[in-house]
Amino acid sequence: MSTPGISVIVVGGGIVGLAVAHELTTAGHRVRVVEKEATVAAHQTGRNSGVIHSGLYYRPGSLKARLCVAGAASMKQFAAEHDIAHDVPGKLVVAPDHRQVDALQELERRARANGVPATWLTGEQARDIEPHVSCVAALHVHSTGRIDYAEVTRKLADLVTAQGGEVLLGHQVTRITETSSGVLVGTDQDELRADVLVNCAGLHSDRIARLGGLDPDxxxxxxxxxxxxxxxxxxxxxxxxxxxxxxxxxxxxxxxxxxxxxxxxxxxxxxxxxxxxxxxxxxxxxxxxxxxxxxxxxxxxxxxxxxxxxxxxxxxxxxxxxxxxxxxxxxxxxxxxxxxxxxxxxxxxxxxRAGSLVDDFHFARTPQQVHVLNAPSPAATASLEIAKHIVAELTART
Incomplete structure (x- = not known):
């Protein structure tokens, strides 16, 4: 992908898929987003609590930690640039009794390691912020915000189309064939060709990977x-x-x-x-x-x-x-x-396969395909940075 102007099919019209498409079209590539629903943001993106997460919880050095902290900043910047309603009230993580204090202290250590601004509060100090809360201690996490991720996704879709990309709604992927030079993607509407496929299908991402010939782990x-x-x-x-x-x-x-x-x-x-x-x-x-x-x-x-x-x-x-x-x-x-x-x-x-809940963002790759196989929360917060990560990976390896 060192030469601008390649063609990419992005499967999935949630916030991660549209963020990837926006990153690609901004770089001058030809992009088509394929979404089986009649609207963007129909599933995980449009059905969450709308929190811009700070990156507090995640293992230091993990993709979740790095991309969430960076993503919180870039999401707020994106919202400001495009007049999308948002604010940054912060949040309280509370220890109702002394049994949770050690775990709260571990969160404070993670906050410092991840570069997340947070203040330790006594129960009385916490009640100055939330008068009805009951706790012995709390962390006040200052960078946590609020936003409507469906609105962000719609704006990303508008930007993609304004930059010459396409967002094909009501197109369900039924088959994927990878060749030495690209991919052939069949949908229930038509057949599409591209140099590269990026799978951001969320709830169906492992199935899309199997259609592409992978045996996901x-x-x-x-x-x-x-x-x-x-x-x-x-x-x-x-x-x-x-x-x-x-x-x-x-x-x-x-x-x-x-x-x-x-x-x-x-x-x-x-x-x-x-x-x-x-x-x-x-x-x-x-x-x-x-x-x-x-x-x-x-x-x-x-x-x-x-x-x-x-x-x-x-x-x-x-x-x-x-x-x-x-x-x-x-x-x-x-x-x-x-x-x-x-x-x-x-x-x-x-x-x-061992029965562990995959904790970090997880990707799989073939020469012409990239598959996002685990991107639950905080993926909406991190979406713009996940997009940069994927596009940088394509650039480095294609």
């Missing part, structure tokens, strides 16, 4: 994240963003409270195994998707390791009372009746 297992929102009468219980200390063995942040740009306070998400890759409710079940999950060699060891955690998440999913009880650990005055159901999301979590 991971499988996407969908986890539904269910949200509630607080009714207006109780929304003043939360001023900004309040998070628990997460379980270090899981790539999930625990149920938290987030006041959005529209002042709606969202609560969640939990994490339950979904019955379909686009399984936004308990009633959405697809046999093929379930079979893909349970036949993967890593599923049984995963289930053995986390069955207690999984059972607790299912119980919380089925009981508003249990969900509210988890939130009252953070905000004791929150009544169960304040919660009302909000739209759910599904996290595309990669699992390896």
């Amino acid at each position: 991971v499988r996407i297992v969908p986890f539904r994240g269910e949200y509630y929102e607080l009714d207006p009468a109780h929304a003043d219980l939360v001023r900004g963003l309040v998070y628990p200390v997460p379980d270090p063995d899981l790539p999930f942040l625990g149920v938290h409270l987030t006041r959005g740009l529209d002042d709606t306070v969202h609560a969640g998400p939990n994490a339950v195994l979904a019955g379909a890759r686009e399984g936004y409710s308990w009633t959405t079940i697809r046999g093929r998707d379930l079979l893909d999950t349970v036949t993967w060699p890593g599923f049984r060891p995963l289930a053995r390791t986390y069955w207690k955690t999984g059972a607790a998440e299912v119980a919380r999913s089925l009981s508003r009372r249990r969900f509210a009880a988890a939130l009252r650990v953070l905000v004791p005055d929150l009544p169960t009746e304040a919660l009302r159901r909000a739209p759910a999301g599904v996290r595309a979590q990669a699992i390896d």
